[in-house]
Amino acid sequence: MFLLAPTMRGSMSRPTAQPTSSGLLLQPNLPICQQDLPLDRYEDAFRPYAEEYLALPDRTPETILPWLDGYITPAVDHFGDSLLLLAHYYMGGEIVKLVERYGGAVSDSYMLALQALRQPEKKVIVESAVHFMAETVAILAADDQSVWITNPRAGCTMEMMAKDWMVDPVAAQLLERYGDDIATVAYMNTSGRLKALAGRTGGAVCTSSNAHHIVAAIREGASKIFFVPDEHLGRNTAHRLGIEQDRVIVLPQPTHMPPDFQISDCVGGLAAIDQAEMIVWGGYCGVHTVFTTSQVSWWHEQGWEVHVHPECPLDVVLAADGAGSTNYLWKLVEAAPQGAKLAIGTEGHFVQNAKTLAASRGVEVRHLTETPETTPAGCGCATMSRNDPPHLAGMLDLLRRGEAPEINRVLAGDQVAEDTGSRQRLPDEQRAVLVSEAKMALERMISITEASNR
Numbered sequence: 001m002f003l004l005a006p007t008m009r010g011s012m013s014r015p016t017a018q019p020t021s022s023g024l025l026l027q028p029n030l031p032i033c034q035q036d037l038p039l040d041r042y043e044d045a046f047r048p049y050a051e052e053y054l055a056l057p058d059r060t061p062e063t064i065l066p067w068l069d070g071y072i073t074p075a076v077d078h079f080g081d082s083l084l085l086l087a088h089y090y091m092g093g094e095i096v097k098l099v100e101r102y103g104g105a106v107s108d109s110y111m112l113a114l115q116a117l118r119q120p121e122k123k124v125i126v127e128s129a130v131h132f133m134a135e136t137v138a139i140l141a142a143d144d145q146s147v148w149i150t151n152p153r154a155g156c157t158m159e160m161m162a163k164d165w166m167v168d169p170v171a172a173q174l175l176e177r178y179g180d181d182i183a184t185v186a187y188m189n190t191s192g193r194l195k196a197l198a199g200r201t202g203g204a205v206c207t208s209s210n211a212h213h214i215v216a217a218i219r220e221g222a223s224k225i226f227f228v229p230d231e232h233l234g235r236n237t238a239h240r241l242g243i244e245q246d247r248v249i250v251l252p253q254p255t256h257m258p259p260d261f262q263i264s265d266c267v268g269g270l271a272a273i274d275q276a277e278m279i280v281w282g283g284y285c286g287v288h289t290v291f292t293t294s295q296v297s298w299w300h301e302q303g304w305e306v307h308v309h310p311e312c313p314l315d316v317v318l319a320a321d322g323a324g325s326t327n328y329l330w331k332l333v334e335a336a337p338q339g340a341k342l343a344i345g346t347e348g349h350f351v352q353n354a355k356t357l358a359a360s361r362g363v364e365v366r367h368l369t370e371t372p373e374t375t376p377a378g379c380g381c382a383t384m385s386r387n388d389p390p391h392l393a394g395m396l397d398l399l400r401r402g403e404a405p406e407i408n409r410v411l412a413g414d415q416v417a418e419d420t421g422s423r424q425r426l427p428d429e430q431r432a433v434l435v436s437e438a439k440m441a442l443e444r445m446i447s448i449t450e451a452s453n454r
């Protein structure tokens, strides 16, 4: 059995300055497996591209690439070095490979967030990922950099369980009771509005790879942490830092939380909240909470190693051989010796991509749910997958023609209705305040993370 640190007990890997190649190859006979969206799920401006795409006779790279080239190559030539294409590892393999084919980069949310900041020469940034990832790039972007999402209906369901109008009333009660003794740590999977809350309360943003460093550092200045939005990353982080679970209060699931919720309604009342070291929002990721300890045991019985993402429940994380961020899991597969067998508990497209990479290196990868007892579930991030090839082609072509819809433009502070993709935009002055507060939280994360890697 091999282990490539970091586990819940180990240290995180050093983030590199730029995303490296995913290592995936575009095979000529690759089936384009991304699920088709019905035509009425495309905005008017994108529908012609979808119609053409769906009419392609045999959607493999042999037919898709010439079609995509017709739209994307002129845009790449038009914008030259000022264009930056980004995609998250959770996108279907075809988008990952297509984005790389056109000179773009694929990474996890931490590395994606840094791209505008680290590449000021990139003026037009197009992201195939969920909205909070694009918004984070926009928060850190300079005024002359514009950020676009290929499908504005691509929202993260965990982020959607912690909209500012849901969290702010609870945060206000906590701030009133504890003042400077409580700071908010906002997982990257939050809107810019919650990142701003973290900034103005002396907290920071965190990712799944650095949450333990961030919470530990912020606890030096505040005795209580309000952790949003993921219950499981919150619990896993507390466990990793040695905080007793009875000092961790998890608020009700957002879907069950009454609008007039009072912190005194928590189990144990105000006395329990007063004693808590971490107060954790009750959001979760449906993709990462399908995993069970029985699945882990089954793979162990077959002699496989199991690694999971820390958005999984604590018992699953503790049963696994290691847990870490998307980047950790990808690097694990890249570094696995020939003959290694890895069952991975994370998003389905990621595992599919990892299987492709692993197979080319004589390594076996399976999704943790691929056991005889588990009914195969839709374990991919369905909302992320809404950024399909027609959206990528349409976005770049519309940008080149100067006709990109404003609904695809991402500005810090936008409040998005993911069912329609529409957005409520802050007035300039309010946006400037939000950007400065959210930047504070992101910059604290960056400096704590970089210091922990030295």
Ligand code: SF4
Residues within 6 Å of the ligand: 090, 130, 155, 156, 157, 158, 159, 189, 285, 286, 287, 288, 347, 381, 382, 384
């Ligand atoms: S996998 Fe879960 S946490 Fe990640 S983007 Fe999708 S819904 Fe959000």
